[in-house]
Amino acid sequence: MNKAYINEISIKSVCGDIDKTFDAMLNKQTSLKVYSEIVPEKEVCIGKFYVNSSFKKLLQNSVEEVLIASNLKDFSSTLLLVGSSVGGMATSEEIFFKENSYKNIDVKKHIVHSIASLLDDKFHFFSTRSFSTACTSSANALKTAKELISIGAYKNILVVGADQICMTTIFGFSSLGILNDEVCTPFQQNRKGMNVAEGIGVLLLQDEKQKNSIELIGAGTSSDAFHIANPDPTAQGAKSAILNALKDASLSPNQIDYINAHGTGTNANDAIEAKAVSEIFPKDIFISSTKPTIGHTLGAAGAIEACICTEVLKKGMLIPQIKQNDYEVALNFVENAKKKNLQYVMSNSFAFGGNNVSLIFGVPCES
Amino acid sequence: MRVNIEIIKKALIHDAIKIQNLNEKELVKNMMTRRRLTRSSRILMYLANECNFTKGTMIYASAYGELIDSVNILEAINTNKTVSPTSFQHSVYNTAASYHSIVHKNTSEILTLSSGENTSYCAMQQAALSLLKEEEVFVCAIEVINFKGIELLNKCKDELEYGVAFTLKLTDKKANIKVIDNQQKGLPSSLSWMKNLYDKCEDNQNPVVEVEL
Numbered sequence: 001m002n003k004a005y006i007n008e009i010s011i012k013s014v015c016g017d018i019d020k021t022f023d024a025m026l027n028k029q030t031s032l033k034v035y036s037e038i039v040p041e042k043e044v045c046i047g048k049f050y051v052n053s054s055f056k057k058l059l060q061n062s063v064e065e066v067l068i069a070s071n072l073k074d075f076s077s078t079l080l081l082v083g084s085s086v087g088g089m090a091t092s093e094e095i096f097f098k099e100n101s102y103k104n105i106d107v108k109k110h111i112v113h114s115i116a117s118l119l120d121d122k123f124h125f126f127s128t129r130s131f132s133t134a135c136t137s138s139a140n141a142l143k144t145a146k147e148l149i150s151i152g153a154y155k156n157i158l159v160v161g162a163d164q165i166c167m168t169t170i171f172g173f174s175s176l177g178i179l180n181d182e183v184c185t186p187f188q189q190n191r192k193g194m195n196v197a198e199g200i201g202v203l204l205l206q207d208e209k210q211k212n213s214i215e216l217i218g219a220g221t222s223s224d225a226f227h228i229a230n231p232d233p234t235a236q237g238a239k240s241a242i243l244n245a246l247k248d249a250s251l252s253p254n255q256i257d258y259i260n261a262h263g264t265g266t267n268a269n270d271a272i273e274a275k276a277v278s279e280i281f282p283k284d285i286f287i288s289s290t291k292p293t294i295g296h297t298l299g300a301a302g303a304i305e306a307c308i309c310t311e312v313l314k315k316g317m318l319i320p321q322i323k324q325n326d327y328e329v330a331l332n333f334v335e336n337a338k339k340k341n342l343q344y345v346m347s348n349s350f351a352f353g354g355n356n357v358s359l360i361f362g363v364p365c366e367s
Numbered sequence: 368m369r370v371n372i373e374i375i376k377k378a379l380i381h382d383a384i385k386i387q388n389l390n391e392k393e394l395v396k397n398m399m400t401r402r403r404l405t406r407s408s409r410i411l412m413y414l415a416n417e418c419n420f421t422k423g424t425m426i427y428a429s430a431y432g433e434l435i436d437s438v439n440i441l442e443a444i445n446t447n448k449t450v451s452p453t454s455f456q457h458s459v460y461n462t463a464a465s466y467h468s469i470v471h472k473n474t475s476e477i478l479t480l481s482s483g484e485n486t487s488y489c490a491m492q493q494a495a496l497s498l499l500k501e502e503e504v505f506v507c508a509i510e511v512i513n514f515k516g517i518e519l520l521n522k523c524k525d526e527l528e529y530g531v532a533f534t535l536k537l538t539d540k541k542a543n544i545k546v547i548d549n550q551q552k553g554l555p556s557s558l559s560w561m562k563n564l565y566d567k568c569e570d571n572q573n574p575v576v577e578v579e580l
Contacts, residue, residue, distance in 0.1 A: 168444075174450070176455060223476070226469065355477065
């Protein structure tokens, strides 16, 4: 079985590129902002890009950065796997709200696969495939990449997680009463919900180790089979995904050094994730959610947080939890940025429909 | 890398506007759940039942997703009405597959793919990958495009509700079917590969097809 090495990464978050985003996380900063003019009579705290460049351009730039940094001449032998929740919805909304008609909406630019098509037009991949399982979309793409590389079906797979902010998600989460008007406070007693945000995460996975490789060592999934939007309160689904990832990686819970939590800041998600973590892992396992810094990037979250995990391992730095004073549960939340020798870290992603994915990343063995 | 797949069961249903008898009362006993189901979810319940599938790995595919609920949300925002929380919950692409898992208490892996015109072939590729670990896999592709306003966009689709599904198994047997992905008139192009496979299976007692991972 081949190993899946993450050899290059690139992200675009509301904080900027990977270096700016990681620094912001270590320094407990946020780039989420409050807007009062989007939802009538309501303030919403969300993450929108502040650069003078279109989302599509940023997406292409991110992929280009990875190509330039890689050992590949082009992507002609690379499989592209995309994970996205809303695809080209923002483009369709722009036309519909302006013209009050669907007539000029280009269906090919609306669908989830529009992201893969855009990238394929520019970079000409060997083949493309898109996943859409809401907030686990790109985490599922990463799991598939690992499986395809491990059996030798592909040598190079580019995983892209991308979701652009749009009215559908802002109004949608607002209608559910879980869109926060402040920066989210995951796992805290009086948390008020999540911050929807846009983001792009790109990872090149290859079957050959390079100097700074991080290994995608385990991946586990499960379905809650409970409710279309609420997680199973027994946390069985979340626990199964975590345990399946540990089994896939042949690791025991006490070998995981840090968990990058899904930690959206909603009552339901955080309670279930905390229950799952506390029932599986030792009490002293380090944990934090990076969503107060960059928001919840929905289908892109799995890929972006995978990039964050690779940085955590490469730099040996634990990311602190922003706003910590009133936790609902007694987990070992990282208080301040901390240098630590790290071997294995986990990233959790949970989605509507009870779709759960846990991924484990590791520093490759020297051999 | 290629693998050979045996088609154990197959099912197909479609209608120009709206499929009439999906046997929902029999298939989803709980009335509250049944009332909430999206059109794609109802079609999936029917197809899965035809393929004797309740539990195990499911690969679900749709190029357009839950258009009816997406349109409801856009219309509400555009007319300053309240967005329905149910419409938002139902607007994600994995809604139908999730409802099936809820009804049948299926906690196995469920994946939703959406790959434009290649959607149904990509679903088969993903199913082939799953078959390397699982004995049987259920794969299903559905398009429901009969939302209010479709006539402004639709220039070539005659069938606005369409679903095709298979239960699959890995095999060492030689492939005896070759699927040519020619577009069929009036059919959503995202489903053409699986519809062509379905047609080939009609004339074959033990159909086996080769799929590239």
